[in-house]
Amino acid sequence: MEDLQEWPFTWEGRGGPFTILLAPGVFAPTRTSFEMAEGIRINPGDTVIDVGSGSGVLSFVAARLGAARVFGTDVNPKAIEMARRNAVLLGLATVDFREGSLFEPLVGIRADVVIGDVSGIPDDIAAASDWFPGGFSGGPTGAEVPVAMLEGARDHLAPGGRLYLPTGSIQDEGAVLRAARRIFGPRVLKLRERVLPLPGKITESAMVRRLMDSGVVRFIRRGSRMLWELRIWECTAPPER
Numbered sequence: 001m002e003d004l005q006e007w008p009f010t011w012e013g014r015g016g017p018f019t020i021l022l023a024p025g026v027f028a029p030t031r032t033s034f035e036m037a038e039g040i041r042i043n044p045g046d047t048v049i050d051v052g053s054g055s056g057v058l059s060f061v062a063a064r065l066g067a068a069r070v071f072g073t074d075v076n077p078k079a080i081e082m083a084r085r086n087a088v089l090l091g092l093a094t095v096d097f098r099e100g101s102l103f104e105p106l107v108g109i110r111a112d113v114v115i116g117d118v119s120g121i122p123d124d125i126a127a128a129s130d131w132f133p134g135g136f137s138g139g140p141t142g143a144e145v146p147v148a149m150l151e152g153a154r155d156h157l158a159p160g161g162r163l164y165l166p167t168g169s170i171q172d173e174g175a176v177l178r179a180a181r182r183i184f185g186p187r188v189l190k191l192r193e194r195v196l197p198l199p200g201k202i203t204e205s206a207m208v209r210r211l212m213d214s215g216v217v218r219f220i221r222r223g224s225r226m227l228w229e230l231r232i233w234e235c236t237a238p239p240e241r
């Protein structure tokens, strides 16, 4: 990565402050990262899996909140390289980043906590924003990757384990929540809800307007501004299997 421009980013959210490096093609932490960090419960000694770890920011939050072991996975090789370097910079040897899709690199590993902040933005919205500089967005409706993550989590959560999931009106949220309830039954609890501004260039895109017209995404108009709703959920696995 010698030829790559890098810049420092100071995380001021829960578990911070700490400074990591970001680089082109690596997802920069957002308000969703911040709200996820606020919502997660980590008990001392927990094993944590952070799916879609990006720069590693939520893995580092989990480690600093007391997790004994943290595994991060990301399908973007640049993100894994950056996250590994960030772990060294922070002196967090308990965090192990592995390249691959979802839980693929974690055969046989079960966790007390899964942080499921994997891409959940429709491909067309990702293309119209600069949120996913390396690609790797959430599928045509933004539900495809999160639903696959929920399916995969069954085999990687310990009994009674907790999965933290962001959803929003910026994706086919109903499809994600139907999958969560099919897998976790009534143990899907809303922790946080926020209304956030939508970058103007997203609403100006013709492809995004088609997603709005077809009802896949829902935005709120307030004066000249467009807003979207973010929600953070805790899904709990049954105590016995």
Ligand SMILES: C[S@@+](CC[C@H](N)C(=O)[O-])C[C@H]1O[C@@H](n2cnc3c(N)ncnc32)[C@H](O)[C@@H]1O
Residues within 6 Å of the ligand: 027, 028, 029, 030, 032, 033, 051, 052, 053, 054, 055, 056, 057, 058, 073, 074, 075, 076, 079, 100, 101, 102, 117, 118, 119, 120, 135, 136, 137, 145
């Ligand atoms: C919304 S970003 C979140 C990153 C990080 N948690 C944060 O808060 O900054 C989602 C991440 O999921 C990754 N991703 C997308 N599809 C994936 C997949 N199938 N398996 C693993 N990671 C994936 C992306 O490369 C991206 O880094």
